Amino acid sequence: MQAVDLSSHPGHLARRLQQAHHLLWNAMVSQEITSPQFAVLNALTAEPGLDQRTVGERVGLDRSTVAEVITRLLRRELLDKERDPADGRRFLLRLTDEGSRTHRRLALRTVGMNRVFLGPLSPDEQQALLGLMHRVADAAEAFRLPEDAGSPAGP
Amino acid sequence: MQAVDLSSHPGHLARRLQQAHHLLWNAMVSQEITSPQFAVLNALTAEPGLDQRTVGERVGLDRSTVAEVITRLLRRELLDKERDPADGRRFLLRLTDEGSRTHRRLALRTVGMNRVFLGPLSPDEQQALLGLMHRVADAAEAFRLPEDAGSPAGP
DNA sequence: GCATTTTACTCAGTGTACTGAGCATTGCCA
DNA sequence: TGGCAATGCTCAGTACACTGAGTAAAATGC
16 A cells, blocks of 8 residues: 655656657667767767776766677777777777767757757756756765765866 | 767766666665566555556556566565456466565655755755656657557558 | 785676567457 | 457567676885
């Protein structure tokens, strides 16, 4: 007895939102490249030559997931991976020409998809939603490694 | 060039939100029972005797994922599954006593977790966020099966 | 200079989440 | 009533996403 109303649970709504997004992404952006894969292409567009760990930091993926996503992008020859000559632990990542083209093509389509996705909201509401989600996600970042004494990390 | 700012992409934010939620859930609710599993327990608390398909409909899981989640809940003996005597295709699902107890215990904890999760927002902002997410998720539901009137699929 | 620790990455295991194909039961209807 | 479509579920394949354990290279400490 006493079931809960899940529409007041932000975690449940976030999951449903992601599912809806997945649906729209497949229909309007790409069936080959997923949204996390695009995020990696995007990060390497902004900062070529990042290593895996930093890419994960930029797009919000943990070390294992980043490795898998990169494996798939390598298989599609959308990026290159080579050992850092200055640090044998690192792999430096760079987009191939095909990777750059793919990123540009998909970036254009995401604009239309986001428009449809947020279509039911007014422009003000859209901004509000993005801002609120951002604040909650950022705040939760602080829970990541609670035992690390807080030196405030600047940009 | 021309990397995109992902903080204006609701899909990206939804993913980050879910990751943050996962973190908090593990810390404050349960490491055994996941949030989708709880959603299934919750649906069966509200409506005992549902079949798998309907459970999926209630909590927003597709047929395959529901089957897997239910398998795990069966393994933990939190629910019972038996063939519908009136319809041999269906399986009827019901919570065990242990399942009911687990649901109640976790339901209490989710209250505290949601409070922390939404903590960075004011009460008004919390309501706004929930409402906006709900509207976007519901609207996207319409994209699920655009063709229910018969589009002729050849043999 | 060598041992310890830290760091970047890999690997194994678990759990969502989706699609497409297949199988058995039911319901419809000509 | 016999065929056929619809329905409920399973299974295989792919792709995130996390944890914990393990490996190799670099930085640190003495």
